[in-house]
Amino acid sequence: MGSLRDVLSPFTAWKHVIETPVTIRNPIGREAADGYRGFHQNDIEKCIGCGSCEVICQNAAIDMVPVSDPVDGDSGLRPKIDYGRCCWCALCVDVCMTGSLTMSNEYTWVDTDPDAFRFIPGVDPKPWDDLEKGYRREGGRVLTGAERVEMGELAPEARIDNFDEIVAGYTREQAMIEADRCVECGLCVATCPAHMDIPDYIAAIREGDYDLGLQILYETNPFSEVCGRVCTHKCETACAARHEGDPIAIRWLKRHIVDNVSEDRRLEIVGTPQTLPTRRKVAIVGAGPAGLTAAYDLARQGHAVTVYEAQDKPGGMMRFGIPEYRLPYAALDRDIAVIAAQGVKIETGVRIGHEITMDRLRAENDAVVLSIGLHIGRSTRIPGTEGGGVETAIDLLRRITAGEEVPVPKQVLVIGGGNVAMDIARSMARLQKVKHGAVGVTVTALEDFAHFLADREEIEESLEEGVEIIDARGPQEVVRFKSGNRKGEVKGLRSWAVTSIFDDKGRFAPQYDQGDERLHPAEMVVEAIGQAADVSILGEDLTEALDWNRGRLAVDVAGRTSEPWLWAAGDAVHGPDVITAVADGHRVAASVGAMLMAMGEVAR
Amino acid sequence: MIRFEPDRSQYPQPGDDGKIEIDLETGKYLKLWHGPNHPGITGNMSVELTLCGDEVVEGKTHVGYLHRGFEKLMERRTFIQVFPIVCRVCVPEPDFNEWCYAQAVEELAGIEAPEMAQWIRTLILEMGRFNSYMMAMGGIGGALGMGVIGQWMTYVRDLMLDRFEEMTGARIYHMFILPGGVRGHLPEGFSERMEEVLQTAERYLADVDKAMFTNAVFKARTKGVGVIDPALFEPYGVTGPNARAGGVAKDLRKDAPYLVYDQLEFEVVTETASDIWARARVRRRDIDVSIALIRQILAKMPKEGPVMAKLPNVLHWKIPRGETYVAGESSRGEYGYYLVTDGSGYPRRVNVRGPSYTHAMALLEHLIPGTNIADVAALMVSLHTYPPEIER
């Protein structure tokens, strides 16, 4: 078999003898393809130490190690990679929440020390740190969702003539999708003043276990229904997802849990104090978030707690400061009901210094907690503020909640750029719409839009509702009619343009461009530039005895004043929001509880 | 040409049960371990041969030298974490693992990869097939003493690895086919560079045709040797080129079109002799099909479009209870993944069906008795088996 051709043909292979060899003479140093997955690079400034790279690594090649002090939204940890385990799959790059972790196209490196192949990219300098080439994921982060599930809201036209709640709350499907985006890094926990176990309750949503979710909420916050609506959600500014997408809607997810557990079920889950009564008594002054949180904690420790509240309903700023369209009273009442169920006595309509004195509280209790909030509106004291037609926001808000008649002129001017300014502007807008059929509210703020104090969504929603916001205006005078039948009535606000707010040393010292003067017509001016605590209730002797710090009660880290029986908590000492007050309440309760416990030990 | 015929009078006769009674004490037999490290072995396996003279009377396949318990490892990894390890089940043609796994996960999770990704996946699989055939060609040459074929094929394969490198970021374990799509688009100018590779390949393949397929020695060593009776195909689970060399025109790309194969034109290559020669020829001709397919894909594929579907957060991705089987036509035959999920974040069971599982075990053990010791390597290589598929 076989032909001559079959014998000769193979010899054609000899032609290759005269060809140049195709072998690469020195493969060390051969540059890899542009998108090669070589040694890692980490932009250390961009990295937030969330550890998602470690979680996804199926080889356990990554350790998170401390390289700097943790700050809000950055754990200070950075990935250290063990190249004895790395399989170069680049899932760590794909999952990276900030895009800081990439791979260079450098892949050749010889060293006799195996430990040289364990290093912290970006921290331990390497020759490839600045290489432009290497694996870059295409099209951004795809392994975890980047976009927030949009929240259903009442349209501006549907909400402007009423105080109905604007935010609809997530459906289960929406919440599931939003909760799914969380990577459970827990960076948010440190930022939350109450250090709520955010990743855990979000996980409970994913599991559909709302009972568990509620239980987790109550471990750190008895005002989850309130916070689920109006929390300033600092946690979301620390969220790893915000770097390449929207932060997780932590606040809405918290609300979603509470929305899905009935009031009765909440009482069942939270239960009542499981300890024997200690026969220790605590008085708390002020039924706001700080006072009631402290009351909740102390009652659950078995102490007898009475909360004294000057208004005829508990809740403090949550009820009298925050408008109903943001926080319906029923939601607040449900949170308070759980607290009351712990045996906390809430005495409303009792003002210290009137119906009862501090001395009596001291005499009848083992400890007293002062959580009186900031209920006195500050005034700019510019010319013209004395007299009718000028109100403070906080007072107006309280009167609206209490159902009192408030003046609703066609044109209102609000001074201030914080959330309270927005609250009163939007409340007045609603009242105007009902009364006059049209909105006529102007807000002037010292800050320009880039540095506004109010939340972005508050500003957006205000604008949607027809509120006019003029930034960088300094109020100079409330102008009044000088003659005619409206003599003495408010004509408007005269303002100058702001050129700067703080001086070189960072002190508040606004500078104006006097050439840019405007008169904003208005029949009423509302000042929303801040609040103060009403410390007159302390009485002269106690005021004298206590240590003060720039007009505020001086307290130690645990909230204890210079008087051993008196603690202070909440806005009056710390500010500025519900969740901080809750955290304060916990802190004070822990301190009071420890003191009472020590007393118990001595008595025994 | 003279074929050596041994004197069979000394050989053992099968007993009533059809089995040969082998008594090593008689001194008639020799045990020979063919592998695990032997140039005629594809990968880390060995065949325990019992020889009588120069003829094999019994062969037993031994595997496990590279057992890493992949299927078990997958059960201990989340769905995304399985992605980097599947490719390691098969070194020379890793992409089938990536595609089968991704497709199975997508099916059970109700996700569909975008069209662009489907085209790129098809391209990758054909590039992988091409490379796998390069090793097969080199292997069959090497097994019959023609080392130069292996060198040429290794060079051409290396050029294709360059294309893999620029496309996927890696040469061997590409880790490019993610559940939900692929990791990226083709780099700028990819088609042109690919065309250069294909033309170089064609030049070298023309040399292979002259040096190996027009070669009296090669023909003598392969024609009529290692014949598989087509009647054995179904009982022994023979698929792919091994079956096509016996006249069975079965090819999953045609029979159960997946990815975009229904939009591509190609023939199913067959031969009839079912011997080593026929199997080598089927592979050689299938390389041409692959080359044509790569050109066709690059010409027909969309120029733009998304490459990834929206995935849930992979860090806690759970897939409802279910099971599926996804298979495709690899260079060696039916390659499939059987995936069972139980509603948790981890696979309940992953079973890899590699074609070598049947070819190198039951089939090889059935074929090998009666083979001349000099032909064992050629027979094995002609089955084109990759041991990691067997032991995983």
Added chain:
Amino acid sequence: MMRDLHDHLKTRYRLGDLAERRGNLAFVDVERADLRALLVELRDVHGFTHLSLLTAVDWIEEGRFQLTYLMNNRAANRTLGLRVFLDRADPVGDTIHDLWPTAATYQRELREMFGIAFPGSPRVDEEFILEGWTDMPPYRRDFDTLAYSQQTFSDREGRETHDPRSHMAKKLYPEGQR
């Protein structure tokens, strides 16, 4: 079409409901006693001549093993997965090596990896992949690979990681102020 086949076979075999995965892939539960006759009929009458694979799934919570026989009819492009359940406490399957000789390999692997017996299957008790293995069959769910590797291998020295959340808690509010 799978449904027609299912309806047809259901009259003579004890079959579970047809679980359709795709148009050309479905799974069905089969009584162990019916398996052999069903396989023969599928092969000889209905064109399911190709055994794609035979493997097991450990449903440890349910106390049973699932054997999956993936039968393929290439000409019609249909695959039918037969599921046979075995008592996990005493798992014994029926060998089909006489129908598909290649099944002997699968059965040998199942014996080794899952501890499922297949009496009569050739060389079923010979070691297949594992040499000198004395532990429980490793593909059973209760074999803990992590524990095994921790016992068998030592960790690299000096490796220590930190959970971001607890690390921040330790650094920023060590007293657990909350």
